[in-house]
Amino acid sequence: xxxxVQSGAEVKKPGESLKISCKGSGYSFTSYWIGWVRQMPGKxxxxxxxxxxxxxxxxxxxxxxxxxxxxxxxxxxTAYLQWSSLKASDTxxxxxxxxxxxxxxxELLSRHFDYWGQGTLVTVSS
Amino acid sequence: xxxxxxxxxxxxxxxxxxxxxxxRASQSISSYLNWYQQxxxxxxxxxxxxxxxxxxxxxxRFSGSGSGTDFTLTISSLQPEDFATYYxxxxxxxxxxxxxxxxxxxxx
Numbered sequence: 001x002x003x004x005v006q007s008g009a010e011v012k013k014p015g016e017s018l019k020i021s022c023k024g025s026g027y028s029f030t031s032y033w034i035g036w037v038r039q040m041p042g043k044x045x046x047x048x049x050x051x052x053x054x055x056x057x058x059x060x061x062x063x064x065x066x067x068x069x070x071x072x073x074x075x076x077x078t079a080y081l082q083w084s085s086l087k088a089s090d091t092x093x094x095x096x097x098x099x100x101x102x103x104x105x106x107e108l109l110s111r112h113f114d115y116w117g118q119g120t121l122v123t124v125s126s
Numbered sequence: 127x128x129x130x131x132x133x134x135x136x137x138x139x140x141x142x143x144x145x146x147x148x149x150r151a152s153q154s155i156s157s158y159l160n161w162y163q164q165x166x167x168x169x170x171x172x173x174x175x176x177x178x179x180x181x182x183x184x185x186x187r188f189s190g191s192g193s194g195t196d197f198t199l200t201i202s203s204l205q206p207e208d209f210a211t212y213y214x215x216x217x218x219x220x221x222x223x224x225x226x227x228x229x230x231x232x233x234x
Contacts, residue, residue, distance in 0.1 A: 037170075044225055044226075044227050044228045045162075045164075045170065045213055045225040045228075047215075047223045047224065047225065050220070061222060062127075062222065095169055095170070102175075102176070109157075109176050110157075110158065110160075110175045110176035110179070111217035111220055111223075112160040112172055112175040112176075112215075113160070113162075113172060113215075114175075114181065116169040116171070117169065118169055119169055
């Protein structure tokens with residue numbers, strides 16, 4: 001069974017650093033991209049970026065480039081999302097997702113998020 | 127960036143009703159369109175990928191259609207467990223994938 005299990009809720013102060021995690025199991029962790037999605041309180045979904053654990057190739061949404069760092073440790077099947085200096089506006093639920101690409105005779109048919117972690121709530125408040 | 131819009135933003139419906147949600151992209155995205163369902167306090171769940179392909183395990187009352195810029199999610203007979211918020215997502219331009227603002231379906 002494919003599972004993405006995220007680390008627990010965090011309460012931090014502005015300016016502090018944070019690293020949250022997402023552990024994959026039940027599939028070949030190095031063969032699928034892992035992404036991160038933000039959901040601010042009462043709001044919609046925002047795609048942040050993805051990493052390919054096989055070679056650590058990482059892509060960021062322009063909205064999040066420079067604001068966060070995505071990494072992965074394939075030896076323990078775990079992806080990370082980190083901040084060096086949190087702001088109150090980083091308060092949100094963060095989901096990790098498995099990004100699947102379907103190919104048909106070399107043609108890309110679909111990219112989608114087929115598995116989601118349970119979410120990590122990050123609260124930043126003084 | 128490709129902008130996604132959804133209509134309506136919310137709707138009230140009864141069990142058994144046929145429900146249709148529309149998603150529009152600001153430019154052609156071929157069939158790179160996915161639909162997700164999110165219930166309160168839960169992670170989203172993939173329903174439809176590639177505009178019309180049903181994800182494994184998703185009931186057949188859910189269907190998707192469209193290509194280019196206009197897409198539709200249809201629930202043929204609304205069930206109590208379908209009351210949720212539905213999001214479309216374009217995956218044509220990665221890493222600039224974007225979600226629609228969501229459509230909340232609640233009980234009439």
